[in-house]
Amino acid sequence: MASLTYIMSMARDALIAQSAGTAITGENVSNASTPGYVRRSARLESMPLDGGTRGVGGGVHFAGVDRAFERFAYRAVVRESGHREAAAARHGALNALEGALVPPGAPTLGDRLDAVLGAFETLSSKADDPTARASVAAAAAELAAGFQAAADTLDQSRSDLLQRAQGVAVEVNRALEGIARLNAELGTTPAHDAGRPALLDQRDELVRAVGGAVDVSVLYDDLGRATLLSAGSTLVEGNRAATVTVAEDANRNLQITYSNGGHGTDVTAKLAGGSLAGIAQARDLDIPALANALDALAFDFASAVNAAHTAGYGLDGGTGRALFTAKDGTALTTQAGAAHAIALNPLVAANHDAIAAAALPGDLPGGSDVAVAIGQLSHQPISALGTPTENYSAMMGLLGTALHQAGQALDLRNATLGQAEQRRQSASGVSLEEEMVNLTRYQRAFEAAMRVLKTADEMLGTLIREL
Numbered sequence: 001m002a003s004l005t006y007i008m009s010m011a012r013d014a015l016i017a018q019s020a021g022t023a024i025t026g027e028n029v030s031n032a033s034t035p036g037y038v039r040r041s042a043r044l045e046s047m048p049l050d051g052g053t054r055g056v057g058g059g060v061h062f063a064g065v066d067r068a069f070e071r072f073a074y075r076a077v078v079r080e081s082g083h084r085e086a087a088a089a090r091h092g093a094l095n096a097l098e099g100a101l102v103p104p105g106a107p108t109l110g111d112r113l114d115a116v117l118g119a120f121e122t123l124s125s126k127a128d129d130p131t132a133r134a135s136v137a138a139a140a141a142e143l144a145a146g147f148q149a150a151a152d153t154l155d156q157s158r159s160d161l162l163q164r165a166q167g168v169a170v171e172v173n174r175a176l177e178g179i180a181r182l183n184a185e186l187g188t189t190p191a192h193d194a195g196r197p198a199l200l201d202q203r204d205e206l207v208r209a210v211g212g213a214v215d216v217s218v219l220y221d222d223l224g225r226a227t228l229l230s231a232g233s234t235l236v237e238g239n240r241a242a243t244v245t246v247a248e249d250a251n252r253n254l255q256i257t258y259s260n261g262g263h264g265t266d267v268t269a270k271l272a273g274g275s276l277a278g279i280a281q282a283r284d285l286d287i288p289a290l291a292n293a294l295d296a297l298a299f300d301f302a303s304a305v306n307a308a309h310t311a312g313y314g315l316d317g318g319t320g321r322a323l324f325t326a327k328d329g330t331a332l333t334t335q336a337g338a339a340h341a342i343a344l345n346p347l348v349a350a351n352h353d354a355i356a357a358a359a360l361p362g363d364l365p366g367g368s369d370v371a372v373a374i375g376q377l378s379h380q381p382i383s384a385l386g387t388p389t390e391n392y393s394a395m396m397g398l399l400g401t402a403l404h405q406a407g408q409a410l411d412l413r414n415a416t417l418g419q420a421e422q423r424r425q426s427a428s429g430v431s432l433e434e435e436m437v438n439l440t441r442y443q444r445a446f447e448a449a450m451r452v453l454k455t456a457d458e459m460l461g462t463l464i465r466e467l
Helices: 002-028 073-099 108-126 130-190 195-211 275-309 346-350 369-379 388-428 432-466
Strands: 040-045 060-067 217-220 226-230 235-236 243-248 254-260 261-266 325-328 342-344 354-356
Touching: 002 040, 002 073, 040 254, 073 130, 073 195, 073 217, 073 275, 073 388, 108 130, 108 275, 108 369, 108 388, 130 195, 130 226, 130 235, 130 254, 130 275, 130 342, 130 346, 130 369, 195 226, 217 342, 226 354, 243 275, 243 388, 254 275, 275 325, 275 369, 275 388, 354 388, 354 432, 369 388
Parallel strands: none
Antiparallel strands: 040 060, 217 226, 226 235, 243 254, 254 261, 325 342
């Protein structure tokens, strides 16, 4: 009778074990598409034949849940996610900037440069025509407004990217606090606890979120607690989390600081991955280079036009007047900030007869040598880069080249992240076909245990009746 009792106990343990396997398989199937979900499996262990501490000879019992987590594959995903997000952040910022600088259907700065020179060409054939003079003034004013708008756009882009970076820092801090909180919980949660795999999934998703913002490396201890390292600093250790802050330094560049225990470390120059690195590259390298080129174009064009214009005579007989000045009417004397400062000379704006077309006072009112000379600037170099059109093309080429490089980097990082994801998926992902096989196996084992239990029960009943 004792042997039959052992058999029934073995069958009972088998039923429990196969039921657990079936439930875990169902959980895998339900979460096959859940981001960050790591495949589970039932840990089934054989019982010692001598009965062991449980007093049951042989059989199988459910010992807990195993999580198919492959650390090296996951670390590669976190690393490649950081590189991908850096490329995506830079590409997105530059793409938005291109759309703002060259809005569809609107005249470009290149068009406005041509319009000014074209207006002078028209003026050269009718120097005393008020309409032609008004056209010159209007074209010059629109060009100046175009430069100012482009400069404002670049400034606004930098402000927007600062706010975006600060928003990323807020999200990173939430994730760091979440990891520290989970570390504390994992440190007190038994290894066999049914809720432990879900805690580990949450931990890994938060680690990946941090890795998408700043490049990190992650270490795990025996309790499953994560330690995050970045740029030579510790972001999370145990239940303590650092704080990431983003501000502007004295040069208006991003300053990314890790603060831990009251001590702050500037890590801006050390970050190579994550969206904060991509934002910093677009904001503090790409945009300033474009702004410098914009200032150079405004200053060089204004200087070339002014050199001819100040030597000529207006219809009112006046001379020595620039066509372009600063907004307050003072001379444009420096390239720095020229795109913000450039404006149509207020004297010219108020009096179109002040537009110089004649080279000599005796040529008035029909003299047009100066107007001809300014119109011909379209074919003459205004800087080492060449003509006004070539200067404009070079400026936009900076944006185009940076955007192309960012696009290529994004394509590359999408590919490398995809490869890392495939490796992680093969190690930790859910295969529905495999789960269906496991489900069938657990069901058949469950049915077999039921037969054993039924047979042992029938035998025990017969034995009892015969006693």
